[in-house]
Amino acid sequence: MNTLQRILALAIKELLAVLRDKQSRIVLIGPPIAQLIIFGYAATFDLNDIPLAVYNEDRSVPSRELVTRITGSPHFRLITAIDHDEQITPLIDNRDVLVVLHLGPRFSEYLKRGKPAPAQVIIDGRNSNTALLTLGYLRTIFTDFNIEWSHQHGLRGPPAELQIRPWYNENLLSRWFIVPGIVGLLTLVITTIVTGLSVAREREAGTFDQLLVTPMRPVEILIGKSFPGILIGLVEGTFILLVAIYWFEVPLRGSLGALYLGMFLFLLSAVGIGLMISSLAVTQQQGILGAFLFLVPSVILSGFATPISNMPEIVQQMTYVNPLRYFLIILRGVFLEGDSYDLLFNQYWPMAIIAVVTLAVAGWLFRHRMN
């Protein structure tokens, strides 16, 4: 038997080992698809229907107009109108509302006399991000109101105006940011699950020693063991991509080839890490533990939900060994920014290095870690 035949035989055996078991097949196919759909809808920072209470002591035409502007926006939903100070605390405390808008009794008087009319806004800060975004939505509504009011009443508007234009994601839909991220996230989870236990399981069963005494060289074992992870990763990754494009309608503006080159390098590095964990583990429990210990930080420190640039310098340095970091940039670059190979070069080579190093270590561990 030549090398190619041997590798092929092992690759088929590995693929069967993963897919033959019905439970394991279900785990690999069902949850990723369900999670893609659920997370695609769930993981959004955009706020809709923010529960709001209005405490309007003024009840004049301008104050009502301001309130209508807020309640008419899709971002806010009026839960209740209140008429006492004491009602504010329980509403916020019990999370019945997120925002209370309070207009004092002399609101319209101030407004008509040209004095700055205060509009007090109380926001539940338990989730500070939501609080900031809510404040941002309110600020936009207030600025519009002010400009229109100044215009109608012949007041001087602000001498300079901001014209903010977001690029690449013109309507600032956070789904466009998150869904490409989910492609990377789920591909990583699937690949790690497939490879993370493949050696540990054989070691526990004792069949790995048998594999080592066959004429197969470590490189051949390595390639054979990598095969199912990469194949399953590519197939499921493609499926997830299709859902992102056709179901969630995220625009794909860049080169598909650049995306697939990224995915291939990413899968190689994920498989390398998975096999390395697997060959370090003596028992399957340790294998699972290792897979978890790798997955959780790589997701949280990848820039998937919170930007890497907000992290302290030292944590930012740690993200350089995380392949997901690079793949997320590639995904978002190709999807939204229309990137091609040249702009993504700096994302490709670190993944290639991670892949080579981890695969080499895994191959070395095959023979050198025997109990």
Added chain:
Amino acid sequence: MTPLATRRMRLRGMIRKESLQILRDPSSIAIAFVMPVVLLLLFGYGVSLDARNVPLAMVVEQADANTASLVGAFQHSEYFDPRPFENIQAAQQAFDLREVFGIVWLRNDFSRRLLSQGDAPIGVIVNGVDANQARITEGYIQGVWQTWLVDFARSQGVELQVPVVLEPRIWFNAAVRSRNFLVPGLIAVIMTLIGAMLTSMVVAREWERGTMEALMVTPIRIGEMVVGKLVPYFLLGMGGMLLSVAMALWQFDVPLRGSFWALTAASALFMLVALGMGLLISVVAKNQFVAGQVSIVITFLPAFILSGFIFQISSMPEAIQVITHIVPARYYVAILQTLFLAGDIWPIVLSNSAALLVMMLIFLGLARRKFHKRLDA
């Protein structure tokens, strides 16, 4: 011996056996104590939604006192790191290479329009790929703009006429520090992982090694077996939990405004839910391989995305909101964020604890029943 005494003896034996197993394989101890510390340190520092020193390209086509004061306003803000660029082309190049997050562009007629017509445009481009970051940055830019407007009006000797002034008050977290809500949420995510990992393989392991049959021929009852397997892991998990809370308080300076006992009680309840979930996985899965796969898939990502830890549940589509009700971390995150930041607000603490209690009964009850069925088979 009375039946009660024999039962106690059997239970004690089971607990002892599980405890010994934990002690012999130090990986469980590592999961319970080392993991929360490492993860909390890493994430507590690593996960932040507060942008600081956002790099901005400043393009000033005709520099004078007015543009200098506006650029100065950006320089004084802690949120921005303004960098001068010669022209818009150079700035755009840096923008494409992601060296700057946004561009502020003052065209050569800025001062003229500012002083004569009073309609000077400040062109701003932000990278919208990360929509959340872009919105927050927009908010900061508006803040800088408003401060500058007031200063500019004052320097011109006129009063800026603002019809309505927004006076925001952010309760519970006046400094709007994202760490204050992320760290309690992280405790929930980490504890979900730890609970599920500790137990998800304990039963599958016995089946695989054949020791389950040995256990079956002993007089031990199924309920005792479930309890015996849970107790040592519960103690381990609670230890890890206390460690995490201590770190939140002293390492990350998150205020604890509610009572410590309410926190402990809710945590114990949640720990039982997480362990119950792990045990159920372990009973249902045929082998360790599948048990491990399932616990990775159904614990970490749902706790991360569907718990309200980072993404607001009330903004999700109705159908997804319904799904979040089966994620135990959801209830615990609500309790933690309230107890840490707002205080003992009983309606929230109690209603969410009740939900946790129901989930615990379901998981443990199911685990016990499935155990039974397997014995029949």
